[in-house]
Amino acid sequence: MGVEGLRFVITGAAVGIGAGTARLAAARGAKVVVSDMNDADGQALVEEICAAGGEAIYQHCDVTDEEQVKALMAATAEAFGGIDILHNNAGVHESILSSELSLESMSRATFERVMNINVTGVWLCAKYALPYLRESAAASIINAGSTSSLSGYPQCQAYGASKGAVMQLSKMLAVDLAPDKIRVNCYCPGSIHTQIVDNYLAAAPDPQAMLNTMTQTHLIPRMGQPVDVAELVCFLASPESAFVNGAVWTIDGGSLAWRGTLDVLGMEVET
Ligand code: NAP
Numbered sequence: 001m002g003v004e005g006l007r008f009v010i011t012g013a014a015v016g017i018g019a020g021t022a023r024l025a026a027a028r029g030a031k032v033v034v035s036d037m038n039d040a041d042g043q044a045l046v047e048e049i050c051a052a053g054g055e056a057i058y059q060h061c062d063v064t065d066e067e068q069v070k071a072l073m074a075a076t077a078e079a080f081g082g083i084d085i086l087h088n089n090a091g092v093h094e095s096i097l098s099s100e101l102s103l104e105s106m107s108r109a110t111f112e113r114v115m116n117i118n119v120t121g122v123w124l125c126a127k128y129a130l131p132y133l134r135e136s137a138a139a140s141i142i143n144a145g146s147t148s149s150l151s152g153y154p155q156c157q158a159y160g161a162s163k164g165a166v167m168q169l170s171k172m173l174a175v176d177l178a179p180d181k182i183r184v185n186c187y188c189p190g191s192i193h194t195q196i197v198d199n200y201l202a203a204a205p206d207p208q209a210m211l212n213t214m215t216q217t218h219l220i221p222r223m224g225q226p227v228d229v230a231e232l233v234c235f236l237a238s239p240e241s242a243f244v245n246g247a248v249w250t251i252d253g254g255s256l257a258w259r260g261t262l263d264v265l266g267m268e269v270e271t
Pocket of ligand 1: 011012017036037038061064090091117144145146147189196197
């Protein structure tokens with residue numbers, strides 16, 4: 001049970017949540033393909049996992065490049081004999097690409113690049129993993145949404161639109177792939193402490209005010225950590241979640257469960 005023996009492909013896995021998931025899944029006996037465009041950190045992570053006794057390989061892949069996506073799936077099947085779990089983790093926020101984030105100033109190129117990575121990349125990976133997933137007895141696709149799939153945030157036009165689309169795409173794929181016994185789920189993290197959040201904060205007019213806005217609504221009064229999300233991904237990948245399909249699972253410290261801030265409860269953010 002758990003993820004032991006399952007063959008994972010994780011996109012954008014060199015750092016952040018993807019790396020956290022690669023570490024946890026490998027520590028629990030999964031075979032993991034760490035894929036990213038950041039080759040140095042990706043290869044270092046694979047060395048770390050293998051040194052700890054886990055099984056992992058690295059494969060370069062830009063999820064917007066169809067040939068690289070095909071090659072990623074083929075390399076996984078060649079290394080591990082197939083694919084059970086596709087974790088579509090790679091994603092960007094517009095603040096990583098540009099400092100022009102208002103409707104007037106953001107370029108079409110920035111908007112389209114975010115949509116291309118966050119939505120088209122998910123679709124391409126699902127498309128080219130499909131022949132391998134069909135051969136698996138434990139197939140599932142796990143897509144990274146966001147609380148911005150469900151709620152509005154400042155300076156998030158492209159990101160929020162893309163994550164809303166990922167959530168809906170997950171449901172459509174769950175329907176279309178049900179006859180193939182492939183489960184498709186989407187999880188929606190709140191603020192998880194990784195580079196994408198640091199960049200978003202740095203781009204905000206008042207980073208401290210933005211940090212407060214992001215964490216003041218967490219009923220668990222801290223930022224999330226990559227391992228928090230990794231635990232959920234491993235559950236969604238495992239046979240224990242066999243009846244979970246087409247789900248949208250928030251993992252946000254409770255921030256979308258209410259409309260208040262911590263001071264109302266006499267609580268403070270833990271730093
Ligand atoms: P991160 O720390 O920025 O890591 C993302 C990784 O994806 C980086 O290694 C990045 O490589 C890679 N990447 C970027 N573009 C790519 C592409 N075209 N093809 C393949 N890989 C690419 O992000 P994270 O915080 O771990 O987030 C992971 C996922 O969770 C994303 O989909 C994000 O939207 C979602 N999420 C995160 C949070 C959060 O609070 N952290 C909240 C909600 C949702 P480079 O460094 O080379 O760009």
